[in-house]
Amino acid sequence: MSTPENRRTYTSEHPPFAVTVDLAVFTIRDGALAVLLVERGAEPYAGSWALPGGFVEPDEDAETAAWRELREETGVDRFEGHLEQLRTYSAPDRDPRMRVVSVAHVAFAPDLPEPSAGSDAAGARWWAVDDVLPGQADQAGPDAPVLAFDHAEILTDARERIRAKLEYTTLALDFVAEPFTLPELRRVYTAVWGTPPDLGNFRRKVLGTDGFVVATDDPRPGSPGGAGGRPALLYRRGTATEVQPPMLRPALG
């Protein structure tokens, strides 16, 4: 229990832990899922890349600390997006310097700027997740960063979390700025899952799920790539948060 009985006294027998939060912050950049990493200057793992994070302060819970770190590291004050707890990583040797327990979180947002200016982390940048975590048949890219500590495990778990949540929630909406088009929204699924959902079936599902999206009267945007093509209609997010039955990701292949 969280409350020791008398036979166990914290001060006498049990050494203290440091408690931190680590963040896997995702966005979509150039049609690919991207994650924010910071370059480590000091040992251990100097020169490696790490998930942003920091200590939980005495008056904070883990989620509050995660929000604070998110603002500090991205330099974005009004963060329009989603943040949730992932899980806690507590292997005794995960940090060689001291006993650190880390409550990992996942965050998503559209259009986050390149970090740096005014932000806490000088050497921070976005990485395509596929370059950081090579898939099964994939080769690691030439510039593939080395991840510090157990952050490769955390990032793998975080990616699986968002892949799963795209299926049964409207989470993808947190990756697009309003107003958005259905092709834009579909590109989110494509980037996160690594394979595009069928066009027609995707529209049927999104438009057929009550409260997923709401059509707007906004003027149509110019076509994206400068090239021709029919302009897409614009939508805003609806009030629904769950998608049931879920939209299943396409089978492997």
Place this chain on the structure above:
Amino acid sequence: MSTPENRRTYTSEHPPFAVTVDLAVFTIRDGALAVLLVERGAEPYAGSWALPGGFVEPDEDAETAAWRELREETGVDRFEGHLEQLRTYSAPDRDPRMRVVSVAHVAFAPDLPEPSAGSDAAGARWWAVDDVLPGQADQAGPDAPVLAFDHAEILTDARERIRAKLEYTTLALDFVAEPFTLPELRRVYTAVWGTPPDLGNFRRKVLGTDGFVVATDDPRPGSPGGAGGRPALLYRRGTATEVQPPMLRPALG
């Protein structure tokens, strides 16, 4: 990140935390979902009931600590069941005595004995979850225990976790002892969801999902209640761990 840069030094600026594990241990008793609680002898919350748990030791990760506490509290050495991390609870005031961060876990097992003998927790017993967490229209039972700390929240989250996992995993198998009958297995779903899945559809799903269960040649058991009725066939667990597409819980009502 889990690794402070120089500007932040653990020893000088950041007070230590105590790290504990709390366990929501579930079983099925008398056809109802039951959870193990321990009665608190000391303040705070003396006389209230709490989830079992304890400190994480210096050489353990949270999961190891949870397994150890599970054995200590239940008095069961060879625990046949499942244990997984739920989430971490870290509100600054969740324990009035000190700053405690708790990594909550969920465990399930069939046939756990009434605790006590040889176990760590003298005042431990099983409670029907419905008596501890009254549903929406439900009244709290007359003997409803008061839960200490934030344990009502943890228990609510834990129950929702297992309700969800019954849908897309073969987790229900961890609640029955082998060999088991399909009516027994169905009673697990009924107890956890609070409403029985349709008989025919349930059998179609379980028998139609490759590797969910394996038929045995074992002799049929006598009927359960002493009353008549056709004896059920016996099965053992298969190798499958996921159920896809999932078995959905019946709609509310």
Place this chain on the structure above:
DNA sequence: GTAATAGTGTCTTTAAGACATTATGGA
């Protein structure tokens, strides 16, 4: 026989999979 429980079969409905086809813009 009856009551009680276990097991099977079937018709309907929902929703996804896998396309082919049409619509609307720019160069």
Place this chain on the structure above:
DNA sequence: TCCATAATGTCTTAAAGACACTATTAC
């Protein structure tokens, strides 16, 4: 008019929902 992209429609198939019905035991 051609190309590129967006949007719609349709046929098939998988699988769940909602039942009715049959089978096997104890009494």
